[in-house]
Amino acid sequence: MKVSDSAAKTLVWAENLSKVYETPFGKIEAVKKVNLEVKKGEFVSIIGPTGSGKTTLLNLIGGLTVPTEGLIFIDGCYLGGLGDEEISRFRGEKIGFIFQFASLIPSLTVLENVCLPSFLLRKRSKEAILTRAKMLIERVGLSGNEASLPFCLSGGEQRLAAIARSLINQPELILADEPTGDLDEETEVKVIDLLHQLNYEEKITFILVTHNLKLAARGNHLFEMREGKLTERDKGNL
Numbered sequence: 699m700k701v702s703d704s705a706a707k708t709l710v711w712a713e714n715l716s717k718v719y720e721t722p723f724g725k726i727e728a729v730k731k732v733n734l735e736v737k738k739g740e741f742v743s744i745i746g747p748t749g750s751g752k753t754t755l756l757n758l759i760g761g762l763t764v765p766t767e768g769l770i771f772i773d774g775c776y777l778g779g780l781g782d783e784e785i786s787r788f789r790g791e792k793i794g795f796i797f798q799f800a801s802l803i804p805s806l807t808v809l810e811n812v813c814l815p816s817f818l819l820r821k822r823s824k825e826a827i828l829t830r831a832k833m834l835i836e837r838v839g840l841s842g843n844e845a846s847l848p849f850c851l852s853g854g855e856q857r858l859a860a861i862a863r864s865l866i867n868q869p870e871l872i873l874a875d876e877p878t879g880d881l882d883e884e885t886e887v888k889v890i891d892l893l894h895q896l897n898y899e900e901k902i903t904f905i906l907v908t909h910n911l912k913l914a915a916r917g918n919h920l921f922e923m924r925e926g927k928l929t930e931r932d933k934g935n936l
């Protein structure tokens with residue numbers, strides 16, 4: 699295995715990764731023997747039909763789901779070797795999540811939503827967290843909305859707030875699961891542009907799941923998920 703050779707540059711290393719869900723109706727093989735290497739600073743896109751295992755794969759990489767088989771290393775750390783508390787701390791420090799649906803807490807303001815992952819991590823002072831949260835709200839273009847409740851924002855603005863929240867703990871890796879699926883095309887492009895800016899300017903590594911092939915082709919690598927299997931696609935013929 700090459701993980702130690704390339705540890706300086708490899709951020710995500712998944713090897714022979716499989717996930718089988720046991721349901722009352724039988725087993726579902728959602729992810730089948732997936733191998734994936736993502737280097738630090740890369741922007742990787744994953745496309746594929748509904749039900750092909752994209753969300754499950756992101757959840758495995760983010761340590762939200764335990765694999766049935768296989769290994770995942772994030773920044774050289776073997777996730778399977780961490781206990782529940784260690785893994786949630788590791789996740790809080792290293793990984794930002796942008797989920798498929800609006801995931802802001804409806805009863806909290808934009809500022810409180812953005813601060814929340816950092817309050818949970820309890821690593822910085824309240825003042826430092828608030829300062830960073832305000833800076834991020836400005837960075838994503840939502841200045842003036844700090845005290846708004848999520849329902850006062852448009853779908854696109856809610857997604858921008860979720861992006862600000864994903865950045866609060868200065869993650870090295872952001873996992874974005876169809877973050878723009880329900881937005882109009884113009885807003886979608888604006889949100890994905892912001893992710894690329896963050897990738898370019900702050901060297902944050904991204905794994906983006908999207909239905910939009912044109913937007914997916916903008917990444918360094920394009921993968922396709924089909925029936926649980928992941929294959930790299932040539933961007934040249936898109």
Ligand SMILES: Nc1ncnc2c1ncn2[C@@H]1O[C@H](COP(=O)(O)OP(=O)(O)O)[C@@H](O)[C@H]1O
Nearest residue numbers: 719721726728747748749750751752753754755
């Ligand atoms: N928690 C779960 N329990 C049982 N089956 C699941 C669960 N999550 C996903 N699945 C099944 O696993 C397959 C892959 O789902 P998913 O990873 O959500 O795919 P995608 O994100 O590509 O739509 C689907 O058949 C789905 O029904």
Ligand SMILES: [Mg+2]
Nearest residue numbers: 752753754798
């Ligand atoms: Mg999904």
